[in-house]
Amino acid sequence: MTKKTLLAAVIGIAALALFPLFVTNPYYVHLVETILIYAILLFGLDIVVGYTGQVSLGHAGLFGIGSYVTAVLIMHFGTPWFLAVPASIVVTALFGAILALPALRVTGPYLAMVTLAFGTIIQILINEMSFITQGPMGITLTKPSLFGRELHETEYFYMVAIFMVAALTVVHFLLKSHFGRAFEALRDSPIASDCMGVSVYRYKVYAFVISAGLAGLAGSLYAYSEQYVSPNTYNFELTILFLLAVIMGGRKTRTGSIIGAIIVVMLPSLLADIVLFRQIALAAAVLGVAGSAIALARGRTTARKVLVPLVATIGLAIWAYRIENMVDWRLTIFGLMTLFVVYYLQDGIVGFFRQLLGRRVAHTRAVDADRQTDPFEGVAIEAGSGGGDLLRAEQILMQFGGLKALNQVDLNVQRGAVHGLIGPNGSGKSTMMNVLTGIYKPTAGRVVFAGDAITGRSPSQIALGGVARTFQNVQLFGEMTATENVLVGLHHSFRSNVFDAMVKTPRLRREEAAARKRAAAILEFVGLSDLADEEARNLPYGKQRLLEIGRALGLNPRLLLLDEPAAGLTAPDIRELMAIIRKIRDHGITIILIEHHMDVVMSISDTVTVLDFGQKIAEGNPASVQADPKVIEAYLGGASEAPAPAAPAATAATAASAARN
Numbered sequence: 001m002t003k004k005t006l007l008a009a010v011i012g013i014a015a016l017a018l019f020p021l022f023v024t025n026p027y028y029v030h031l032v033e034t035i036l037i038y039a040i041l042l043f044g045l046d047i048v049v050g051y052t053g054q055v056s057l058g059h060a061g062l063f064g065i066g067s068y069v070t071a072v073l074i075m076h077f078g079t080p081w082f083l084a085v086p087a088s089i090v091v092t093a094l095f096g097a098i099l100a101l102p103a104l105r106v107t108g109p110y111l112a113m114v115t116l117a118f119g120t121i122i123q124i125l126i127n128e129m130s131f132i133t134q135g136p137m138g139i140t141l142t143k144p145s146l147f148g149r150e151l152h153e154t155e156y157f158y159m160v161a162i163f164m165v166a167a168l169t170v171v172h173f174l175l176k177s178h179f180g181r182a183f184e185a186l187r188d189s190p191i192a193s194d195c196m197g198v199s200v201y202r203y204k205v206y207a208f209v210i211s212a213g214l215a216g217l218a219g220s221l222y223a224y225s226e227q228y229v230s231p232n233t234y235n236f237e238l239t240i241l242f243l244l245a246v247i248m249g250g251r252k253t254r255t256g257s258i259i260g261a262i263i264v265v266m267l268p269s270l271l272a273d274i275v276l277f278r279q280i281a282l283a284a285a286v287l288g289v290a291g292s293a294i295a296l297a298r299g300r301t302t303a304r305k306v307l308v309p310l311v312a313t314i315g316l317a318i319w320a321y322r323i324e325n326m327v328d329w330r331l332t333i334f335g336l337m338t339l340f341v342v343y344y345l346q347d348g349i350v351g352f353f354r355q356l357l358g359r360r361v362a363h364t365r366a367v368d369a370d371r372q373t374d375p376f377e378g379v380a381i382e383a384g385s386g387g388g389d390l391l392r393a394e395q396i397l398m399q400f401g402g403l404k405a406l407n408q409v410d411l412n413v414q415r416g417a418v419h420g421l422i423g424p425n426g427s428g429k430s431t432m433m434n435v436l437t438g439i440y441k442p443t444a445g446r447v448v449f450a451g452d453a454i455t456g457r458s459p460s461q462i463a464l465g466g467v468a469r470t471f472q473n474v475q476l477f478g479e480m481t482a483t484e485n486v487l488v489g490l491h492h493s494f495r496s497n498v499f500d501a502m503v504k505t506p507r508l509r510r511e512e513a514a515a516r517k518r519a520a521a522i523l524e525f526v527g528l529s530d531l532a533d534e535e536a537r538n539l540p541y542g543k544q545r546l547l548e549i550g551r552a553l554g555l556n557p558r559l560l561l562l563d564e565p566a567a568g569l570t571a572p573d574i575r576e577l578m579a580i581i582r583k584i585r586d587h588g589i590t591i592i593l594i595e596h597h598m599d600v601v602m603s604i605s606d607t608v609t610v611l612d613f614g615q616k617i618a619e620g621n622p623a624s625v626q627a628d629p630k631v632i633e634a635y636l637g638g639a640s641e642a643p644a645p646a647a648p649a650a651t652a653a654t655a656a657s658a659a660r661n
Contacts, residue, residue: 096212
């Protein structure tokens with residue numbers, strides 16, 4: 001934790017402690033209390049929406065479950081708060097696991113519809129199960145008791161504040177650990193996450209369960225705070241408000257969740273009081289003009305970018321003083337605010353001010369490479385070429401409807417060798433990669449790796465078994481730094497569980513320190529030490545290719561699959577890439593290389609296999625493959641006299657380059 005973060009935490013805790021002493025009006029104490037409760041829920045919702053990139057419209061239902069579990073336990077059993085609150089967390093977390101099931105199969109708007117249906121069903125069940133919930137009549141309860149005495153409003157405020165600070169701390173520690181990096185990886189590229197050993201299914205369930213548990217805690221505290229629960233409270237409007245709060249406050253930041261909670265609580269009052277609305281609209285216009293002027297003066301934006309938001313805020317202020325009441329305009333204003341946030345505040349209020357002040361997003365800091373740390377630590381050394389087959393693909397058939405992308409293809413890869421896999425575009429090379437790594441399950445045939453059949457295993461299981469890969473189209477985690485990308489590859493090295501991450505145990509700290517040193521060593525190996533703290537999306541294309549290789553090395557692979565790593569690279573980048581591939585081979589890692597640059601393949605491959613229209617047409621050492629008439633025909637489109645061995649390679653390289661262009 002940095003000194004600035006520690007100072008901000010101390011100031012925040014002091015403000016919470018002093019607030020009821022200076023503001024004695026129970027209404028305002030209750031208002032801030034509600035903000036703290038909503039902040040707890042938004043910490044969890046941000047995990048699902050901000051980190052994993054899932055759109056959930058079911059959190060109002062989860063919030064209601066938490067409230068009703070507490071209310072029902074008190075009404076029927078007289079359960080004390082220290083049992084009712086944990087019960088709400090556990091029960092809601094179980095419902096979160098149920099809600100996660102559709103997230104494993106659907107994404108985007110389909111997931112939004114499923115979660116919306118979940119929230120609607122929960123509200124209907126609460127309303128109809130009157131024998132437990134009292135139906136539309138609701139349930140009345142009292143504030144919790146401590147040492148036989150019921151807490152009054154100020155005392156309960158402190159209780160809620162303690163829970164909020166605890167939730168914030170736990171969530172912050174969790175999201176700054178390897179679990180947080182796994183959640184972010186799911187959002188940026190689920191396929192790459194799976195191929196790095198981070199199970200998409202498992203971590204989506206983790207995200208929903210943790211998020212639901214926090215919603216249950218918030219719901220329980222809300223029931224005590226309001227001392228009354230009814231089905232109408234947990235409606236569709238509240239769901240939209242929660243989602244809007246995360247987006248408007250700023251995703252992937254706890255400060256944004258707190259700002260979002262303030263918006264959720266204050267927005268209904270804002271849209272009901274014309275005087276308050278005018279004051280806030282005027283303040284927003286003034287801040288908009290000042291902020292735009294500062295940003296333009298510092299060169300952080302252009303007049304074109306600030307024109308529409310500036311006109312909108314000024315127009316809103318003028319319009320606020322022209323209308324007489326808010327009743328007829330409430331939904332219109334709400335809709336316009338939502339559109340404005342989605343289009344012009346995509347990083348939320350926190351992101352807006354961060355950009356305005358030129359501040360970067362806080363990332364995991366890189367450490368200096370340690371000479372004693374081996375980038376290949378933990379890699380199993382394979383025998384040199386001729387040491388037996390490490391991988392066998394036997395009679396692989398991959399059929400998409402009537403198209404046979406791979407047709408009865410055999411592939412034998414020797415331990416410690418570099419095995420080239422070439423062929424014209426559309427020949428089935430990348431399809432073979434996807435079959436070998438579990439992304440595709442072959443229609444027929446099987447894949448055997450290190451003596452074990454891996455056909456049918458998930459990509460994460462295959463990756464953890466020792467098979468790493470890069471992608472034809474770069475699949476980096478764009479919003480994460482180079483260091484964080486490699487740390488995702490090192491995810492398997494952590495033995496710490498969720499509890500360790502939530503409380504930041506010594507075991508987690510040791511593992512995190514070791515992983516950062518190893519990540520620094522890997523980045524130094526691929527020549528990216530100077531760019532360790534740069535976000536992956538900002539790296540030059542050639543460096544992104546190298547980062548993909550570095551991330552794959554974090555898996556301690558026995559077999560590394562490189563899918564067109566030289567595509568789009570300049571000549572100096574290609575030379576650097578070839579040197580790295582040779583070093584990887586020299587460390588005993590077996591390599592399968594798909595590449596259109598024939599000079600790359602032929603110069604470093606021990607064996608070359610050629611595919612054409614999903615069938616293997618040639619296999620052997622580079623020289624024999626270059627002279628094979630079938631290979632020449634596949635690349636040039638017609639048979640000819642076999643020229644000198646070097647000529648077909650150059651001609652094939654030219655043909656491949658033309659095909660790419």
